[in-house]
Amino acid sequence: MKPHKIESFVYTISVIALIVFIISIIIHFAGGDRFWITDIVSRLFYAYAGVSPIVIYLINKRRKKRGHNDPLSIEAMRTAKKELPNKIYKFCSLSLKKGDDLDKKKLYSLENKKIWMSDCSVLNDPYEGMYAFVDERIEKEKNEFFELLINKIKNQRDMYIQSSFSYKYDNILMWGHYANGCRGYCVEYEISSKQHLFPVQYVNKRPLLASITDSDEVKNNLNKIKISFDKIKDDEEHIAYMLYVQAIKDLSWSYEKEVRLIEMGCAENGEKCGNVDCEDYGLKISKIIIGCHCVYKKELIDIAKKLQVPVSIMEMPLNSNKYQLIEKEIN
Numbered sequence: 001m002k003p004h005k006i007e008s009f010v011y012t013i014s015v016i017a018l019i020v021f022i023i024s025i026i027i028h029f030a031g032g033d034r035f036w037i038t039d040i041v042s043r044l045f046y047a048y049a050g051v052s053p054i055v056i057y058l059i060n061k062r063r064k065k066r067g068h069n070d071p072l073s074i075e076a077m078r079t080a081k082k083e084l085p086n087k088i089y090k091f092c093s094l095s096l097k098k099g100d101d102l103d104k105k106k107l108y109s110l111e112n113k114k115i116w117m118s119d120c121s122v123l124n125d126p127y128e129g130m131y132a133f134v135d136e137r138i139e140k141e142k143n144e145f146f147e148l149l150i151n152k153i154k155n156q157r158d159m160y161i162q163s164s165f166s167y168k169y170d171n172i173l174m175w176g177h178y179a180n181g182c183r184g185y186c187v188e189y190e191i192s193s194k195q196h197l198f199p200v201q202y203v204n205k206r207p208l209l210a211s212i213t214d215s216d217e218v219k220n221n222l223n224k225i226k227i228s229f230d231k232i233k234d235d236e237e238h239i240a241y242m243l244y245v246q247a248i249k250d251l252s253w254s255y256e257k258e259v260r261l262i263e264m265g266c267a268e269n270g271e272k273c274g275n276v277d278c279e280d281y282g283l284k285i286s287k288i289i290i291g292c293h294c295v296y297k298k299e300l301i302d303i304a305k306k307l308q309v310p311v312s313i314m315e316m317p318l319n320s321n322k323y324q325l326i327e328k329e330i331n
Contacts, residue, residue, distance in 0.1 A: 001102040007056045011059050014052035021049035029227055071201045080199040087286065088165040088259050089196075090115070090187045093180035107296065110187065114286060116276035117161040117263065122273065129156070131248040133206045160246055160262055161272060165189070165197075167257040169289055170325050174256065175314065182291035182314060182325075185300055193282025198247040200258040285309055287329060292316055301330060 069075025087295065092110075109116065120128040166174055175182045191197065218327050247260045262279055288304045290297055290313045297313070304311035314325040 010055065014048075014055045014059075016050045017049035020057070021052075049220045070205055071203055072245075072248065074244060077198070077201060077247075080201065081194055081197065084191060084197060084199060084259065085167060086191055086195055088167065088191060088283075089169040089289075090163070090189065091174055091178035091184065092187070093178060093184040094294060094296055095180070096183060096295070103296065107156075107299055107303065108286075109291050110185075111302075111306060113307070115163050115168075115261065115278045115281070115283070116273070117163050117261070117276050118273040119158065119161050125249060125253065127206070127250065129246060131245050132207065139267055156242060157307055158263055158272075162246065162263070163261040164256075165259045165261065167259065170314070170327065171255065171257070172323060172325055175291060175325060179291050182293045183289050183295070185294060185296075186289040186291075186314075187285055188287035188289065189278065189283040190286040191282060192284060196261050196263055196281045198244060198260045198262050200232075200247045200249050200253070200256070200260060202249055202251045202254040202318070204251045287312065289314060290330075292325070 004078070011267065016090055023203060066079040067073040092106055094100075168174070168187065169186050175186075176185075178184070179186060190276065243262050243264075246262055247258075249258070263276075263281075285307055287309055288300055288307075288311045290300050290311065292314050294300070294313075301311050312327045312329045315328050317324065318325055
């Protein structure tokens with residue numbers, strides 16, 4: 001969980017003010033009054049330095065509450081959820097030539113405000129859902145409850161279906177990886193409910209299982225269901241945490257700036273993969289963005305008109321020295 005820019009600025013100024021204040025006191029006692037700065041700006045600075053420890057303390061307290069130092073804490077995950085933007089984007093690939101049956105299904109789903117949901121088995125990250133590990137020491141000391149917990153984590157991926165979105169629509173890598181090299185399209189959604197949305201937390205290593213369950217809040221909830229794991233659904237807090245940890249990935253995926261729509265159970269057809277109505281999950285289509293190499297431009301423009309939403313196209317500016325995509329509205 002990254003701190004806000006203003007928060008970081010105030011924190012830095014407070015630390016500098018405190019250090020300068022301490023140094024000036026040392027110089028004052030070592031060299032006498034001639035080293036004491038008397039202009040009004042400096043006095044204001046020293047006045048602020050006097051309260052800077054309080055400012056630093058309050059910021060640190062706020063950061064701890066937000067989970068700033070621990071991206072895997074439930075505090076950090078809740079904060080990220082609260083700070084979700086008003087709009088998110090979903091990329092979709094299409095074929096090089098018209099006529100592909102899968103393309104037709106995708107365009108039909110878009111026209112009918114559907115979102116494709118799938119389970120972890122078809123996703124491109126081999127570590128999907130396996131967010132924690134158990135070292136040899138813990139494995140030797142494990143008890144019956146711990147074995148149940150490990151098995152639950154191994155199997156819980158099958159309990160959820162999900163769909164992936166991004167904070168950004170102009171990332172060239174996303175257009176390349178998930179829209180078939182700008183041959184597909186991107187859908188902008190306005191968020192009316194955050195209930196099923198979970199921002200991905202990116203970490204540089206898999207956490208030890210025990211470290212995840214160290215927080216009192218999670219530990220207490222685990223203890224409640226210790227006797228019977230079959231009653232896990234009765235514990236809303238534990239279910240919430242299990243949903244949060246489905247959105248943990250390696251730092252190498254951070255360019256995606258991913259947000260996940262996660263649901264327990266199956267899609268509307270009762271299968272592990274399938275379409276769901278986007279508006280049932282608090283998402284409303286607000287724009288369609290077409291890739292610069294897309295062969296379905298006319299079809300997507302027609303769908304945008306039917307849905308009464310703006311439509312634009314991503315263009316490559318050839319008169320620029322930058323590698324970038326620029327959005328251009330289509331009238």
